[in-house]
Amino acid sequence: MVVLLYLSGQAFGSWDGRCGNMSANNRMTGGDIADRGKWPWMVKLHTCKDTFKPETCNFTCGGSLISDRYILTAAHCVQTGQLMTATFGDYDSVADESTKITAQIEMNFNHHEYDIRHNFLNDIALLRIKTPLDLNDEHKRFEPICLPRPDLPTHLGEKCVLTGWGQTESKKLSSVLRQIDLPITYDYRCEEKFPCHYNRDTKFCTENLHGIKSACFGDSGGPLTCQLGNNGWVVRGVAAHIDKLDCTGNINAFTRVAPYTEWIAGVTGQRLSLV
16 A cells, blocks of 8 residues: 655655655566666766765765655765766666666755764755756656555565665676675674674665675665565665675665655655655
């Protein structure tokens, strides 16, 4: 069941509230190159020097589209005052693709209790693009990911999917969008690996039990999405703790999205699609 949460009278005009519908088949293959257009909420974030010209911008993190104007990412990906752009529909970064568009970030919102000095608590952020997308017409090839209800629990063994352009075995950033299956595991696994940065109230842990492929540098801020029956896909987590030195490590920590749903709604002032 999809529920629309209202916090203001702001109307959409360019989005009817649809969310979490995959654009291609549902076949899952861990660590593989994703099918083109399969993850329509995936966003590629860049930080820029002085101007928004493409030649001054560098890839920094992943993110996920949650409405016609807002992107969800990690707070450690965002610096106050930093110029940023967001690219939608980017599948192959070295190809000239007519399906992708780039928008300027107008404003960023790190969680007000984000604490980089103590355990990276509340490592979650929102970005607002300057011009809203027309998701009902011109930009209907993109679709926001559903947000979880505040009381939606995570389940041990629940299989979810991380998508991003992070480093591969070659130690280079991937030029094409990739995906990997990451089941949710016991909290103590991340408490052992990230003893100073893991808080089970605001984060959860994943472990790839069937291989050494994992999240890597460049995957930060990207969404961990899970399928909920026939209700489509929901963003369970935001990539928070990525081992930059050992990308073969199979344990990663994600910021839980569910506890922040009301904060997200308050910042955006929009109705949000929850499942």
